Amino acid sequence: MKKKFIIGTIVLLSVFLLGGISFYMLGKITAPSRTHLPFTPRVPSQIIETSKAFSEIVSSVSPAVVNISTTKVVKRDAPPFLEDPFFDFFNPFREFGLPKKWKEQSLGSGVIVSADGYIVTNNHVVEQADEIRVILFDKRSFRGKVVGADPKTDIAIVKIDAKALPTAQWGDSDKLQVGEFVLTIGNPFGLSHTVTMGIISAVGRANVGIADYEDFIQTDAAINPGNSGGPLVNIKGELIGINTAIFSKSGGYQGIGFAVPSNMVRLVMDQLVKQGKVTRGWLGVTIQELTPEISQKFGLKNSKGALVGDIAKGSPAEKAGMMRGDIILKFNGKEVKDVGSLRNMVAQSKVGTQVSIKILRGGREYNLNALIVELPKEIAGAMPEPSPEEAQREALAGLTVMELTREIARQLGLSRDERGVVVVRVEPGSAAEESGLKKGDVVQEIDKKRVTNLDDFNRIASTIRPNETVLLFINRGGRKFYIALKSS
Numbered sequence: 001m002k003k004k005f006i007i008g009t010i011v012l013l014s015v016f017l018l019g020g021i022s023f024y025m026l027g028k029i030t031a032p033s034r035t036h037l038p039f040t041p042r043v044p045s046q047i048i049e050t051s052k053a054f055s056e057i058v059s060s061v062s063p064a065v066v067n068i069s070t071t072k073v074v075k076r077d078a079p080p081f082l083e084d085p086f087f088d089f090f091n092p093f094r095e096f097g098l099p100k101k102w103k104e105q106s107l108g109s110g111v112i113v114s115a116d117g118y119i120v121t122n123n124h125v126v127e128q129a130d131e132i133r134v135i136l137f138d139k140r141s142f143r144g145k146v147v148g149a150d151p152k153t154d155i156a157i158v159k160i161d162a163k164a165l166p167t168a169q170w171g172d173s174d175k176l177q178v179g180e181f182v183l184t185i186g187n188p189f190g191l192s193h194t195v196t197m198g199i200i201s202a203v204g205r206a207n208v209g210i211a212d213y214e215d216f217i218q219t220d221a222a223i224n225p226g227n228s229g230g231p232l233v234n235i236k237g238e239l240i241g242i243n244t245a246i247f248s249k250s251g252g253y254q255g256i257g258f259a260v261p262s263n264m265v266r267l268v269m270d271q272l273v274k275q276g277k278v279t280r281g282w283l284g285v286t287i288q289e290l291t292p293e294i295s296q297k298f299g300l301k302n303s304k305g306a307l308v309g310d311i312a313k314g315s316p317a318e319k320a321g322m323m324r325g326d327i328i329l330k331f332n333g334k335e336v337k338d339v340g341s342l343r344n345m346v347a348q349s350k351v352g353t354q355v356s357i358k359i360l361r362g363g364r365e366y367n368l369n370a371l372i373v374e375l376p377k378e379i380a381g382a383m384p385e386p387s388p389e390e391a392q393r394e395a396l397a398g399l400t401v402m403e404l405t406r407e408i409a410r411q412l413g414l415s416r417d418e419r420g421v422v423v424v425r426v427e428p429g430s431a432a433e434e435s436g437l438k439k440g441d442v443v444q445e446i447d448k449k450r451v452t453n454l455d456d457f458n459r460i461a462s463t464i465r466p467n468e469t470v471l472l473f474i475n476r477g478g479r480k481f482y483i484a485l486k487s488s
Contacts, residue, residue, distance in 0.1 A: 057237045063137040063166035064112045067187045070129035109186035109230030111168050121229030123149045123156040134160050148272030152212040155268045171238025173261035184221045186230030196222035206340025210245050215344045216258040217241045223257035232259040281349035282375040284315020289339050293484030297471040305329045306342045310480035320370035330358035398430020403454040419452040420444040435485040445473030
């Protein structure tokens, strides 16, 4: 009996064991395979909202951005007699592969700023174009006409015959801060409505060499060929600048782009649309930057402001009582940071308005009032080089001068009444060369002491102590300014 119980127990356990194994194997075969779910990061709501905000900006601005393609016919110059068919008879293959004229095409961008078809772009985009084609966001194509252009700021206004167009809203470029997010939209390399993002790297960039009047916004938002004329917008979707140029050694984006600020663009556009030209204000002063050396000679603690180098006769500045050597600190209540800022403020002043000017003279501040007049037509000419028989003796290290005669003054394009000494040689590598002195410059003052002839120059120069910085007043082809020079 006991033996039967043991055998029954073993059989029962075997059945349970085999059943468990069978159930396990059947489950492995019939059960669906399990897969690992992908990891879903937790994205902060602020980032999601920021992403949506940028997308909304692009959606609102893009319809106002246009592609501009231009075509111009380029003619190859040839002697008049070669155009005679008679010569074709003798040399019918003389111009094989060299057509007399051909078409050149270029691409750019623009932004619609009025519902009736006014578009802002760069002057260099449409300059000398025979045909302008404007393609809208919805792919409609229009023939464009240049209403007006201003090469001095590189801004042009194009008009198309259309109504109820989407427009970009103007922003106030004077309120921009370095570090703000910005977007650019344009047509780089023909890639329609490309959007790039960056920040404002700097404001008030001048002396870039792109235009005569520069007050550029610098940005690291990618700008490439074809972006010219397109909008630079802030995070509100407002137009704060017109993309104009890039700084690049390769021809492509390298992190430095420039845009004309919107406030300057609006002033230029208003005048081009209403008058067909841009009228600029004129004060009648020659100004220059305050270098640390010049600031020290004038007893200044910093280099803010603009130094008056010369004043035109009968100009608003002369009538207001301004004098050479004055330092302009404020113009119409606005701080003058440098020469570029003052030049732009004067140019943008309305003709016929009275402006207040704060100057520094002899350590004291004065307030002057001047009446802005229209900038007269510029008259410029090449400065001829002097050709003296022999130079006089060297008075300052690296600088050789001789007395300014009436004949030399005539060669230099100066008035016969001008006095001073003319530079006939600047030694390479000398302090004189490093200071910017050039052959043909006329020295008329040393440390604010008048130099009328060579005797004056030598007498004053003999009193200069070694390693002393002296202030020279220079006349270069009629343009007068100061130069700081360190003596030997």
